[in-house]
Amino acid sequence: MTPGARVAAAIEVLGEVESLRRPAADALKDWGLSHRFAGSKDRAGVAALVYDALRRRASAAFVMDDASPRGVLLGALKLSRGLALAEAGALFSGEGHAPAPLSEPERARFSSATLDGAPAPVAGDFPDWLEPSLRAAFGERVVEETAALAGRAPLDLRVNTLKFSREKALANLKRLGAAPTPLAPSGLRVPFGADGRAVSLSGEPDYLKGRVEIQDEGSQLAALLCAARPGEQVLDLCAGGGGKTLALAAQMENRGQIYAHDDDARRLGPIHARLERAGARNVQARTPRRGADALADLAGRCDLVLIDAPCTGVGAWRRNPDAKWRMRPSALAQRVAEQDELLAGAARFLKPQGRLVYVTCSLLPEENEARAQAFLGAHAEFRALEAQDMAAAAGLPELARFASTLGPGLRFSPATSGTDGFYVVGLARG
Incomplete structure (x- = not known):
């Protein structure tokens, strides 16, 4: 495929993502299946164009004054890739399978339009309805922080x-x-x-x-802040595919026991092959069983319970940019309810002086500090661990500078730490 043909394909995929509200990964997969002539480099090139456009959808539409897939793709070439007008014109040549040539208004916007005067949701590329939450999290730095979330992840x-x-x-x-x-x-x-x-x-x-x-560096730091020690009894309550489980096993030097659980057996499925490949021998997968409590025997036995909580995924927008545009307020309310339920249920597994570490890949206060404070308000036997103490226990005292200013815990973000967005808080019993 020529570079122009890749651009045309990306516009086609963006149209499907927008009109059908499909995840970009699904739309790209189907495009590849229906265009088998496209090689792996072509598919990867089209995907990169699509994701760049989705990361900068609002700002790209603003500079081009055009929210169509063509306008957004063109704006993303200007903002994300820094193309000059001549380079964009070569891609939009109308020759072969390339998109139609640039119109005079498009040429003018591409040459001179800027983000000057753009409102925060446009300059930071996030949904309007999230502005109050993001301003609560970042204050005057909201555009700097959200613009970093619109970049590429390493x-x-x-x-x-x-x-x-x-x-x-x-x-x-x-x-x-x-x-x-x-x-x-x-x-x-x-x-x-x-x-x-x-x-x-x-x-x-x-x-x-x-x-x-x-594994993103932020996820690695979240696992390290658990300060899992050799010989401990650890429950990874929302283990998913096992990324943090594997990190905990390495911290514990294969000594002690980790119980990996997830409410969705399908998410937990890949963990078995990963454990074998990693040589992690102190992990026991606890698959959910219909009509039975797969974790009943762990009540009051655990030194550490990790909740890598289901969340809105705001902190991972660099990797899943289409998710931010599909997100709705009802999803936030649903996640908050699930998080409260997980925190309340996790308390039963801890022994006296045991610690609960709550982690999200979100940057919204509603999912982070507010959840920790709600839990502490309902569980007088728990206290929040100081960020400085958590960093020291992890052997990384320099992480104390990421202490949240909104409540207990630590916050990481692309703009401050160069990682995905994560929140980590420790809650100790007794």
Whole structure:
């Protein structure tokens, strides 16, 4: 496919995402199946264009004064990729399978329009209805923070210390440009390729052999702040595919026991192969059973319970940009109710002096500090751990600078820590 044909394909996919409110990944998959002539590089190139456009949908439409898929894609080429008018004109040539040539109004907007005077939801590329929550979280920095959420996410890896060292992994992945992550002691960051796409790890021996795992640095920090110790009894209550479970197993040096559970057995399914590949031997998967309590025997036995709570995913907008435009207020209310239920239910598993660590990949106060404070108000036997104490227990005292100013816990975001957005709070019994 020519570069112009890729642009035309991206406009087609964006149209389907918008008109049918489909997840972009599904629309891209179907496009690939119906255009089998497109090679892997073509599919990746189209996907990159689609995701860049979705990240900057509001600001791209503003600068082009056109909210159609064509206008948004064109605006994203200007804002995200910094193309000059001549370069955009070459892509919109009307030749072959390229989109129709630029009109005079499009050429004028592309050349001179800016975001000057744009309201915060446009400049920061987020839904209007979220502005009160995001302003509560960030105050005057709301545009800076949300604009960072509209950028591309890096490819971060966690070195599996059960099998390997960061020094060895750095040496093996040097040709990919891997470098240590700034904050996580077992993290690596791999830069984008020359074409702007993330490097594929599917053929890398270190990945295939479980020596490294794909995991955002923020997620790594959240696991480290649990301060799981060898020999402890740990429950990962919302384990999903097991990313944080694997990180906890490495912290505990395969000693003690981790119980990995998720209410959805399908989400938990991939954990078995990942555990085997990683060499994690102290993890027991607890699959939900119809009509039975799969965790009944853990009541009052756990030193640590981790709740990686279902949330709106605001902190992961860099990776799932279409999700922010499909999100509705009812989804936030539903998540808050689920979070309160999880926190209340988790308390029964802790032994005296046990600790509960609540994590979200959200930056909304309603899902974070407000939930911790509501739990503390209903459970007088619990207290919030100081951010400084959590950072020190993790062996990373410098993380104390990310202490929340809105309540207990720590906050990470692309603008402040260079990671996905995460909230982490520790709640100790007794």
